[in-house]
Amino acid sequence: MTYAPNPTTFNPIVWDIVRQVTHGHVSTYGQIASMLPQPADVDAQDFKRLAPMRVGDALNAVSFSDADGQAEPTDIPWWRIINSKGGISLPAGSRVAMLQKQRLEAEGVTFNAQGLTDLNRFGWLGPDADWLVAHGFLAPKPIRKPDDTSPQQLSLF
């Protein structure tokens, strides 16, 4: 079966998780999606590819009014969610894209010349374990590359 979540119930769940992302850190669409319980009757492949897009949809509903300045500042840090490459996925040069970068930089997140952040430095490690259990979400997939580049271990021998 395909994965077609109802935005009415799906979006608030996403927002709930996004609220946990800490100041000065970034998460990815895929990481947020990885915390969502997967319905048993849904094809795993579909879920893997579609859930991140739905996360983007959920955030789109929030950032639009925010960037236009027509609404009260949201308590949902939508700007801390970027793509798996470490870049901003909003249309380059758009008003909302610049706002996102501006807010991240204000939090100390830096971008290289290619417009990418270093996920190994700024990547979110996930919510508190207690919060995770209390809300019934899965442990997020790590977005920091496993820095198994630890030659000191090998040099012991």
Add this chain to the structure above:
DNA sequence: CGTTTGACTACGC
């Protein structure tokens, strides 16, 4: 109301 497009990601060249 049919088409097009996309805040994605995994995978294959």
Add this chain to the structure above:
DNA sequence: CGCGTAGCCAAAC
């Protein structure tokens, strides 16, 4: 390792 594509559903036109 970078680039293009497949896959799928909802929004946006």
